[in-house]
Amino acid sequence: MTVQTNVDAVSDRPRDVLVRFGPMIYGPTLLFALGEGAVIPLIPVIAAELGADLATAALVASALVVGQLCGNIPAGWAVARIGERLTMAIAGVVALAAVVALALAPSLGAFALAVLLIGFCAAAFGLARHSFMTTRVPLQFRARALSLLGGTFRLGMFIGPFVAAGLLAVFGDEHATMWFFGACLVATVLLVLLGPDPERAVPTAATARGDATLTEDTGEPVTGSIPTTERAGVFRTMWAYRRVLSRLGLAAASLSAIRSARQVVLPLWGVSIGLDAQTIALVVGVSGAIDFALFYASGQVMDRFGRLWAALPAMLLMGLGFIALSFTHDLQQSALWFAMFAAVLGVGNGLSSGILLTLGADVAPKTDPAPFLGSWRTLTDAGGAVSPLIVSAIAAAASLAVATGVVGVIGLVGAAAFVRWVPRFVPRSRP
DSSP states (O other): OHHHHHHHHHHHHHHHHHHHTHHHHHHHHHHHHHHHHHHGGGHHHHHHHTTOOHHHHHHHHHHHHHHHHHHHHHHHHHHHHHOHHHHHHHHHHHHHHHHHHHHHOSSHHHHHHHHHHHHHHHHHHHHHHHHHHHHHSOGGGHHHHHHHHHHHHHHHHHHHHHHHHHHHHHHOOTHHHHHHHHHHHHHHHHHHHHSOOHHHHSOOHHHHHTSSTTOOOOSSOSTTSOOSSSOOOHHHHHHHTHHHHHHHHHHHHHHHHHHHHHHHHHHHHHHHTTOOHHHHHHHHHHHHHHHHHTHHHHHHHHHHHOTHHHHHHHHHHHHHHHHHHTTOTTSTTHHHHHHHHHHHHHHHHHHTTTHHHHHHHHHSOSSSOHHHHHHHHHHHHHHHHHHHHHHHHHHHHSOHHHHHHHHHHHHHHHHHHHHHHHHHHSOOOOO
């Protein structure tokens, strides 16, 4: 009994320390997302002021996603070599320089390059915190911790546009939002460098347990796996974990794809059925509010019942929601159906909060997760980046309704992939 009590006390200690260091763990993510959320809506506007037409402005805005996609693998290398804290500090300083370049950009090309660099830094920032949570949070409450991390990011991105609107009302200049982002980055870097270091305060999950129970099966044989005594390179890790990346990773990419499609399809659908901008904004805003309200529930479900109990309902709700929406375009009550299915998609997206972070943490090597997470996040970001292109191409070739239906089918295929591969690769949390 004494031995069991001591083990329990040790295993509970990381949770207490995580609570105590919550502001240091979640605060930098909130600050970065708040500043980024304030700037993102105005990137196309400023690009247009610099001479871009509509298509070029959209291309400049997409540079943020491209930068994030390109930055994941280098970020994995950096975190593995210099640690999460220093990577976040460097990414914050570089992002601050990019924000200054945004505000002072003399040409459209310089402006687009600065947007690309911010996306690159966002990838490094996100991966560093993901790696920290992977190595420090025990399996028993990992999903809740990562859902809270995802919810923190969503909170910043949700509030950021309202902050931008307030700054525009006060100053009447889009550049005010950039200086606000810069202030957020200064605060982030100071918090990371001058605050207590959670990396030293929070032991790794395996160390806290005193055993190796958290080195879950990733589908690879034990022999020939990544050594635990030395750091493996990014490409070596990618090859060693090719089975999980090509199976569960692609399932995760399908979830990222339908999430991204939701942000594109809903506004386009509102326009196509003749709604005014205010109504579309209200419907999309309500859907986003439902999404945000459910972020912690997803973590609760995953920790208590298993990852599939959150992933499968989320994929089915969004997949079937898109398919059902595709049949309502020409109905008499199309606006009512639009509002209803937008809410359904919000519920599905909310239930999926933290799933990609949690699954990546579950299957990553526990002693050196950053190289693997770089590959994992590249796959999921690629799904999100490709999805709007698919919607656009199908809508141009056929119709928006057909494109919406195809997105729904992708969701159902992704649900089947989760059913097949989650039990195969993801460990079960021990009570």
